Amino acid sequence: MSSSVENVVIVGTGCAGLTAAIYTGRANLNPLVLEGSLPGGQLTTTSEVENFPGFPDGVDGFMLMDNLRKQATKFGTRFEQAMVTSVDFTSMPRKLVCGDRTILSKAVIIATGASPRMTGIPGEKELYGGKGVTTCATCDGAFYRKMDVAVIGGGDSAAEEALFLTRFASKVYLVHRRGELRASKIMADRATSHPKIECVWDSVPVAVEGVEAGAVSGLKIRHVKTNAERVLPVKGIFVAIGHVPNTGPFAPALAVDEGGYFKPSAGSQVQSKVAGVYVAGDCADHVYRQAITAAGMGCQAAIEAERWLAEHDA
Ligand code: NAP
Numbered sequence: 001m002s003s004s005v006e007n008v009v010i011v012g013t014g015c016a017g018l019t020a021a022i023y024t025g026r027a028n029l030n031p032l033v034l035e036g037s038l039p040g041g042q043l044t045t046t047s048e049v050e051n052f053p054g055f056p057d058g059v060d061g062f063m064l065m066d067n068l069r070k071q072a073t074k075f076g077t078r079f080e081q082a083m084v085t086s087v088d089f090t091s092m093p094r095k096l097v098c099g100d101r102t103i104l105s106k107a108v109i110i111a112t113g114a115s116p117r118m119t120g121i122p123g124e125k126e127l128y129g130g131k132g133v134t135t136c137a138t139c140d141g142a143f144y145r146k147m148d149v150a151v152i153g154g155g156d157s158a159a160e161e162a163l164f165l166t167r168f169a170s171k172v173y174l175v176h177r178r179g180e181l182r183a184s185k186i187m188a189d190r191a192t193s194h195p196k197i198e199c200v201w202d203s204v205p206v207a208v209e210g211v212e213a214g215a216v217s218g219l220k221i222r223h224v225k226t227n228a229e230r231v232l233p234v235k236g237i238f239v240a241i242g243h244v245p246n247t248g249p250f251a252p253a254l255a256v257d258e259g260g261y262f263k264p265s266a267g268s269q270v271q272s273k274v275a276g277v278y279v280a281g282d283c284a285d286h287v288y289r290q291a292i293t294a295a296g297m298g299c300q301a302a303i304e305a306e307r308w309l310a311e312h313d314a
Helices: 015-026 041-045 061-074 137-144 156-165 185-192 291-312
Strands: 005-011 032-035 078-081 086-088 094-098 101-110 114-116 148-152 171-175 197-200 203-209 218-223 229-232 236-239 243-245 277-279
Touching (some): 005 291, 015 032, 015 041, 015 061, 041 061, 101 291, 137 156, 156 185, 171 218, 185 197
Parallel strands (some): 101 277, 148 171
Antiparallel strands (some): 094 101, 203 218, 218 229
16 A cells, blocks of 8 residues: 555546646645546547637537646646556545555545446347447448448437448448437438438437457347347448546545436535545536536646645644
């Protein structure tokens, strides 16, 4: 076990975590940021971010996160690769267990984000990653040049993935379980009017075909009104049905709602039920889930942590 005690440990390197790092860094708290399996968070897998204030021509998601990281580093943030497996918040300093290592800290900001939700249909798991099932068009779209692909989902993510894939694929089926998209009007209009996108309404995925051959050969779908099944002959399947919050290791110590999202204490957006422990970004927000709101929560958590340390730190 490490004997040194950090001022503030920030878990997560998405918009919320890095904004918290910039603020606590500028407050001379010398923050330690723990980064997990997807440094930079969800925005690193997004192509163009069009709605982050200050970028009238849009900004590349990876570039935005890289800039936030540079800004955090400039103010003294340290980064370490570590996955938190459990916590002990019952005493001071707070304990973060990362495998066989324990990190001690006076204050903690949890900004662990959310991970893609999967459909759970047969074949999805077997053919995930490099075999035709993916959750990231930006990462994998170019592998499907001149092929037919399917996107599952009806939100902004699904519309965005489908539109991005039109750059490569011959045809993009947008498979949605209802008769209209949930996506914002501008995204929905762009997707539904694109000549390469065919919307497949009122249809749910049933199975990914091609497991025996080790590569996707089709997506079996079922029409929810007629129960008729058919197979879309696609080589790539992009799952875009939302996200689940990454709160597992912390959930026993903090309050979470029925969806698994952190529930902040009454009167605050970022204060957890444990003093000196804050939550920020998509792990604690199932309503807005935007880069800018995550950044805002990271800022709030950092200011709260700074004030709490000033009041309670000897
Ligand atoms: P979302 O808005 O929650 O949409 C998820 C979609 O997946 C819904 O259409 C839902 O269907 C469908 N779905 C959920 N579970 C399913 C299942 N098991 N099988 C089939 N379909 C299923 O998630 P999101 O699109 O990832 O967006 C999340 C947030 O990020 C939103 O606030 C969104 O506005 C934002 N976002 C913004 C942008 C942008 O502005 N450029 C880009 C991406 C995301 P129902 O409609 O029937 O519920």
